[in-house]
Amino acid sequence: MNYSVSEENYIKAIFHLQGDSGNVTTNDLAAALHTRPASVTDMMKKLKAKKLISYQPYYGFKLSAEGRKTALGIVRRHRLWEYFLAEKLNFDWEDVHEVAEHLEHVSSKKLIDKLDEYLGFPKFDPHGDPIPDSAGHMESDARNMLSETEAHQMVTVAYVSNQSKEMLALLKHRKIRIGTKLEIIKKFSFDQSLEIKPKNQQAFSISETLAKNIFVTHEQ
Amino acid sequence: MNYSVSEENYIKAIFHLQGDSGNVTTNDLAAALHTRPASVTDMMKKLKAKKLISYQPYYGFKLSAEGRKTALGIVRRHRLWEYFLAEKLNFDWEDVHEVAEHLEHVSSKKLIDKLDEYLGFPKFDPHGDPIPDSAGHMESDARNMLSETEAHQMVTVAYVSNQSKEMLALLKHRKIRIGTKLEIIKKFSFDQSLEIKPKNQQAFSISETLAKNIFVTHEQ
DNA sequence: ATAAAATTTTAGGCAAATCTAAAAAATATT
């Protein structure tokens, strides 16, 4: 019911790594947590004993129903704190993650539910990621990769998939954030770069690399 | 420069225990932290090696200048979070301590300074304890024990020295909190009980035991 | 189908933080 900081970091990392296949490997998890494969194997034994994952030695692991529920709780805390830091404390977009990485481990349910209420039950964090509600449910709206969106469309930035400091620094410089409305002026097939024009800004071009990491919605 | 949760809890406990004499004993610290004397001795060796305390085996210990500075930082975080929980998240007075006990260990300076600013640089926490500023300075205003205050005076509750659940439950029932203004109607020498009348409330009597744990200011 | 390479696990060790039981030292009592 109550897990250590280390256990929580492992659970959350597995949650983020298991995409559709649902299976995570020892090496991948070690890389994600900047730790050694041997340490991962140790922890997997413990999480299996606690029934948070199913684990076949040599064949990877996946969260159990209980593990997933636990992961959603941690993600909820992380994203609510990110929202708080950005909205209330005026943190820059790119700085919220590091602090939330620690705040997420303060696991008082009462604290988080009251924080959620205080913030007005936000649905998305500052990076556009959905915030699970207290029952573990979250929005999953249809988003399209900016690089695959047709020209001459007005879209709204909803999510950025790469959240490295470098990426966020670039977005900040370009004044692109979650909620920014922009028009796709032209697409160049030579290098797949795009000319875009954010509302109330001059048009400029962005690389394919960047466009592949920005997700947009069309509605409205 | 950066200390473990356990080290921080020890440092803070020493800070609270060392009154005027300035010297804390192994048994007292063990009792305060619900741990064993042997564990305290182990940790004292470590804190001494890190120059946070001066420590003479068998003769107790006290914080060094560096240790005191560190302790003030932890106390600052603790009390700012208590203020946040009470003022912004509407926590009951008696519930803030437990959660702050964990939040205090998230030690980002930027986070705490921005939180302080967001809260409007409060000078006292919900229990009336002074909050150190980012340089470690705090108010130390003249407070008097309610039991030793003359009758027919209008005073303001500024601090409660006993912060047990039982005490806070009684104060809550009596609707007495930090900032409550009240008049001392009469003092009974038989049992040292007091008749008091909070503003906008009926008069009632309180025991000497309670009156010895309530501190008040006269100004204004 | 073997051999080579990559991945994962096991074995053994280490540091932090705790504990119990025994020894040592300080303090109090006669």
Added chain:
DNA sequence: AATATTTTTTAGATTTGCCTAAAATTTTAT
């Protein structure tokens, strides 16, 4: 001053979480 009591420290274990090096297993290449 000697003895008893209390306090504190030391010795030796235990648990958690991590590591390196070696062994086991799976996967890939020939």
